[in-house]
Amino acid sequence: MTETDTLRNATNRTSTPALVMRDVRKVYQMGDAEVVALDHAELTLASDEIVALVGPSGSGKTTLCSIAGGILSPTAGSVMVSGEEITGYSDKQRTTFRQNQVGFVFQSVNLVPFLSARENLLVVDEMGRRERKAARERADRLLDELGLAERARNLPSELSGGQRQRVAIGRSLMNEPELVLFDEPTSSLDSELGAQVMELIRSEMKDRSTAAIVVTHDERITQYCDRTVRISDGRLEA
């Protein structure tokens, strides 16, 4: 299926694509030399599509995710997330965008160590929307869905690796994002636990009709995704 087909399908489902990247370039200046981290990337994600982004280290996976998630701005090209053009956003606008539109699950989980599982979810609200009561209810619901209701008061150090990853998934869904970016979500888990986490990611994304990009080295992960996009030397290969 081509990018155009994906876009058409997404439109046919009467929903806006979660992500549209058009001719996106990212170039870093390293002294006198230019390093092209992302080269004319074209990528479209339907509103509930899960895409595996596979590529070797240094291939541009992180750069692509950073641009899609509003952490970095592209050197050229355009980026739309849920119909919102974010290409020319200022730092402040991108921060607000991240607060409201995207979720992140990081490679090394990165929960706040002195906060309980529930509070780690609520951090997202404290840093952004400040809905307070609604956020508390959402956090409780998410923890319940993720099978962590009993562990809500536990600190990350009191949770297993799988439980910590589930808390991180919960945190990424706290702001009800249109797009969630998973950065090597199973890299610190054994294969059985990794499979469980990927099943959980898939079910959570599909239940919410939320799009996701799963960055991975692990080919086994791709079976949980709707399609696989490969990246090499900053170039995407469908």
Next chain:
Amino acid sequence: MRLALRELRRRPGRFATAASILTLIAILLMFLGGLLDGLIQTSTGAIEAQEVDVLVYGATSEGSFLRSRIEPEERAAIDALPEVAQTGALSVVQLGARVPGNGPRELANTALWGYELAPAGVPAPPGDGEAYADDTLRASGVTTGQQLLVGPARTPVTVLGFVKNTAYAGQGSLWANTTTWREVVNNNRPDAVLAPEVFQALAVRGADGTSPDQLSAAIEESLDVIAPTVPDAVEAIPGVTEQRGTFNQILSVTLVIALVVIALFFALITVERTALYGVLKAIGARSRTIFGGLVVQAVVVTLIGATIAAVAVVVLDLLIPPGSIPLAISPLRIMSSMTLLLGAAIVGCAFSLRRVLQVDPASALGS
């Protein structure tokens, strides 16, 4: 901010070192400040307590009571000025006093004042041969009802009671009427004897609507005298400015040390938390929110340290007998020390601002 407060609550050990060092610095700051206030108070208390607008000294006295003379004609001329409401004689003699029960060489250092206008906290002038003693004389064994023998001539002066914060030149004041003062001078200091109705200085209250500066100018214009306001008279006491300057330099250095401690501690914490700040920024935290959390932590840690220090210094002040060391702990000193430390905490934290701004949310991905 809640995140920062939660960290303080749940990881107090992480901040214990900084809090302990800041407590010690705060104790030093408050103790040194208290010593400065105490020293200044024991040097100037009698003048600061004057509830008048200006003091009048002889023209060549340079603000020294011993060198000053105010003739009856001069007093009459001052009384006649429209800016003047009231005048009162004020003179002093510094002598050792024998205290009943003490050894023959254990003299109490006293400054015996003859006054007409009562200073703050001092009753109206007592009868002949009587005096109110400054609180600091308790440390020399002085008690109410005792008869002190003042000077080499052992002039008897009976202590009627005690008053506070009226020491002068490091000596405990005895507040007597002018007749007692003159008798003590005549008996013990023949070199300093003044003619009847001549006094060393005058304490002057201005008429309604006359400011101390206006009163001072009016007196100095009409007569060949010097008439400083009470604050100016305090500063003119030998050694006061020097003491204040020296102590303020020590206090400034202490404050700079507090600032450096806070700056280093929070710079270290910021370096440690770079990864966490990257994650928080990635999920939408603004730099100002993160920096605000650091400031809150610095302020809370400093407040805790300063509060412990304030309690410690107040307890110390209560334990130290009056007059043994010149320590004066006042709410103003404690509050000003706390305010300065809090200022240092905020400025110290500001050194971490650049580092917080530099944290790249992209660092959260791919690591």
